[in-house]
Amino acid sequence: MIRFNVFGRLMVVERKSGEWLLYNDSPTGARARVYDIVIPPDLPESSLGQYLDDMYHELATEKHPSVVRII
Secondary structure (H helix, E strand, C coil): CEEEEECCEEEEEEEECCEEEEEECCCCCCCEECCCCCCCCCCCHHHHHHHHHHHHHHHCCCCCCCEEEEC
């Protein structure tokens, strides 16, 4: 699982059966699958942050101006 702060929204990307799956996350660990964003299966892990930035850029605010990988 790879966690991201996507313009203030907690999200998780998981690799399963050769596909990237995207979830909305919560501080309690509850996850909900996101079906309206499809991450190309051949996208390298190193490009996930940029891809999420491209898909969700309209959520950018002064307080949350970017997508940040959470380690």
